[in-house]
Amino acid sequence: MAVYSGGMSRRTSPSPPAADASGRPLRADAERNRQRIITAAQEVFAQRGIEVTLDDIAHHAGVGVGTIYRRFANREELVEAIFDKEIQRVIELAEEALTREDPWDGLVHFFTAAGQDFAEDRGLREVLLVGSHGKDRVAAARDRLTPAINAVLERAQRHGSLRDDIEVTDFPLIQIMLGAATQRTKAVSQDMWQRYLTLILDALRTSRERPTALPQPALSQEEFDRAAP
Amino acid sequence: MAVYSGGMSRRTSPSPPAADASGRPLRADAERNRQRIITAAQEVFAQRGIEVTLDDIAHHAGVGVGTIYRRFANREELVEAIFDKEIQRVIELAEEALTREDPWDGLVHFFTAAGQDFAEDRGLREVLLVGSHGKDRVAAARDRLTPAINAVLERAQRHGSLRDDIEVTDFPLIQIMLGAATQRTKAVSQDMWQRYLTLILDALRTSRERPTALPQPALSQEEFDRAAP
């Protein structure tokens, strides 16, 4: 009963073929299954978080659990394999923001692009924002991420567009807040987080005369109820 | 090994003595234990959420699980008994906000008081904001809450201080976001949510020239890591 469903978002790029412990490359069918497992894990983690069972992932990949355990020693190893790649991407996003000409624009772009990644990937939120899972790996990633975020923020502050009292740790906390809004509303609207990001950006500006137009209409009471998990 | 620890915050008011099914009042020791159970449940739900086991609550109350099951048919019944009271309090907060003279002031006060309640009570957040638990009871409560919130918001909008594009469902979503920030930071600071509420209030104003001073300094990187669950 295969439920494998093919590619996911732009974040996916095929992993390089893996070799066996003794250096021998994987048999063709094994390699194919390995890719399926990785893709399935990305999708399932993204949709339902890191707590999902390996049985779920196996089922989604259309393989047996045994097959997963043949390639990954245990759950943790699979989780790492997936999120090393995804965390890397967020770092690139921050570095890229610095190349934008207008500092405020760079900041907005960074908050939005990261928000998009987090909105699409519950697993990524849980690993990178909530903590508690795979501490070491994540701490290392954060050490690369922090200076980049800092640069984005400070550049916008010198420029006068970002209020002075914002610091690095505000970024993950804002993303955590947006993630919570996403979680609560995603059953009904994928992009509600944009409404709240726009609000928060209005808060981050040094000053403003009028509200920025919100990109999403508020949920109706009925939608809000329907979205309840 | 009793761990019963006495009163909690202002939210506590002793429940009226309960009567047995046949109308007979409870024996003195039974009544005492019933109160202990209720208090313990409030405390434990508040600290660790509704998912805690009844064993935990029993232990915290210094009674056996059997004693809980003697008073409450099952888990769900206990949860309801606790949160009916707490939800009621939030409703009162909204109604009270309308009595404040300045509309913006009323709104700020309401968001803050509710934020405080949610920050102190993880169980309340889970029941009232996240949904998924005790749908019916909560839906009923929400029907009373909604008009009150609406009144608070509309009054501030007519007054010109609150931006026009905010609606009722923004309130619970903002509280959800603050709750997420609280959850992530509470191990290190109880009041971080105030920093982010202040930011959000700056977003909700129709216009402003300067940032409002933030009531809490940002977390340091080290604190942020240490706060990880």
Place this chain on the structure above:
DNA sequence: CGTAAATGGAGATGATTCCTCCACTTCTCT
């Protein structure tokens, strides 16, 4: 002090998860 009420907490019951194991299938290489 006798009796009805109340109690504690071990354990029955039922989920749930991770991971192992091995009879069987599928590849690959000569």
Place this chain on the structure above:
DNA sequence: AGAGAAGTGGAGGAATCATCTCCATTTACG
């Protein structure tokens, strides 16, 4: 083509964990 190595699925062992029941014992109270 056929032997042997590599790979596979998924039932089920082992561990954990939560709800709720049961009853020998303790406690309150007329």
